[in-house]
Amino acid sequence: MAVTIKDVAKAAGVSVASVSRALNGRDNVTDETRHRILDAASKLRYRPNDAARSLITRRTRTIGAVLPDLHGEFFSELIRGIDVAARAQGLHLLVSSSHGDADEATAAIRSMQGRVDGLLVMSPHVDASFLHESLPEALPAVLMNAPPEPSRFPTLNLDNHGGAFAMTRHLLARGCRRIAMIGGPAGNLDADERRRGWLDALAAASLARDALLLDGDFSEESGHAAGLRIAALARRPDAVFAANDMMAVGCLIALAEHGVHVPGEIALAGFDDVPIARYVTPQLTTVRVRIADLGRAAFNRLVAELEAPGTLPVRSEVLPCEIVVRASSGTT
Amino acid sequence: MAVTIKDVAKAAGVSVASVSRALNGRDNVTDETRHRILDAASKLRYRPNDAARSLITRRTRTIGAVLPDLHGEFFSELIRGIDVAARAQGLHLLVSSSHGDADEATAAIRSMQGRVDGLLVMSPHVDASFLHESLPEALPAVLMNAPPEPSRFPTLNLDNHGGAFAMTRHLLARGCRRIAMIGGPAGNLDADERRRGWLDALAAASLARDALLLDGDFSEESGHAAGLRIAALARRPDAVFAANDMMAVGCLIALAEHGVHVPGEIALAGFDDVPIARYVTPQLTTVRVRIADLGRAAFNRLVAELEAPGTLPVRSEVLPCEIVVRASSGTT
DNA sequence: CCGCATAATGTAAACGTTTACATCCACTCG
DNA sequence: CGAGTGGATGTAAACGTTTACATTATGCGG
Structure with a gap:
């Protein structure tokens, strides 16, 4: 059916071994035969069979990305970052998403086994330790937004704590004293760290006792609900720090609906710097994370792990965040 | 090394053939042996080797998605739609993107050959006919946003013309008479169709001669530039229809900077209904396309093609759009 | 009881590569 | 001029499945 290495060998009048060598750029082939082989190959439009190749080489030249979801700007950026890096290396990218819980993620990982040379896993759930058992011993993996602690795997995290800390300091520097936070979903590591950063900054200013924490789940709706609660408060905070931008936006809308002026009466800040942050009125002060990075x-x-298996230290890295000051925490 | 079908066979005291049959759910295996085999398999944590399997079955249980880019809400939604459908079928998804031109897309397609059972290709370039030659004869493929014309492949398009036509009619119905358009990049099929829909609607109202078309390239910046030009016009249009939302947003900002009131002086509409459309002030009237759909x-x-190769008619489908009226084309 | 259909299981070939090893050949050097 | 050397090439095994075909066991009708 399809043209195989044998056909090329026959056409070039050599053995399959020579074809394989020529095509893989080994040096022990005469220039003349190599040329003849390449000629025949392109003439026949030969394409090596990847299945056969990876069967014997035990390499797929593919890496897998296991993400909790694909929705929204965040994951779009993330995949994009991975994709350009992958294509630069000539590697393929297998994606799998929509994993509400660790079970689904486990299933996804299992089904990828054997199809990929390595795995990129994002699992912002606290039950992520679960994953360690389901990740096959031999398969290299890098974790993102995972608890750095007891891992056999290298881990990359955003500096959620640092970003939240810096943002809270910014709000304090602007003169705010009652800085409320809209928290993220329970059991989400990013949310936990952001909350912790906020609280630590307040504590450093001896304001922790006053701290007001409102429930949220990263959705715009939950931000809106929190905004309503804030508007109804007898003694309102003078700043609100939402654990992500979408909640900040929801909150902003709720406040606007109740005639609460931002930043005049309440300063507002978010986290992520999604594109929408620049388009709301007033523009949203937020913490920028270089997601593609x-x-x-x-x-x-x-x-690196694939190229030198087992030689690199398993360590956990933290990527810095940067605060972006816009009108929502501005002067007026 | 890894546990193979032979190990399972040995452990269960049967031949590899029986193991294969049991695992693939064939009926010609005793319940008793099947049970024994399944037991052994799970005890050994056996995972079939996908490479070996697809080598002989010539199936990869993977489909490839070749997209021009991954950036932004649009592709995020698209991938998401594909991903959930794929996981429902137990198929894997291989993505490849960042194809500025047809050459890169061709390279991507070639490199996917053999790794996928079928291809989803989005190529909004007019030079897409190019693709037909590079797409291997035997590989099923479905094209998205491609010229429906001379294709061996089924094609799915958004109803760009219909959406633009309907939106222009809406603006006409609101009393606008001088409806300018900010066009998309040259050679982009979606952009062409949207422009055509706009022009046809104007022609139907005998207003085509007046039609003002401004250059744009789908970027916010180009929308902003167009907005500046409009603001500077002696005789301004009373409505602007941008070929996508991001340009509409850019235009909106430019108009606001020059104190042109939207929708008071100029009504504004976009296309795509990206999330941002709801967050700008005023909220943006736009054409909603169900991207995930x-x-x-x-x-x-x-x-369908994979399951019944060659039996389905190669036809071109068009997915309807729906206009969403918000404040930017509102009464005030 | 014998042969025969039927069902369960086993044997081995095939899929298309890569690669260890064998072979061959042309040199070089003593 | 012959043995040795080394480089190019060929041969064949191996990778882990699936599956056509062969074999064996089982039950049944004559």
């Missing part, structure tokens, strides 16, 4: 860095770490 | 529909069409 995170993807690229994780990928590169994985490639 | 597009992905899912294309995927399903591909699966």
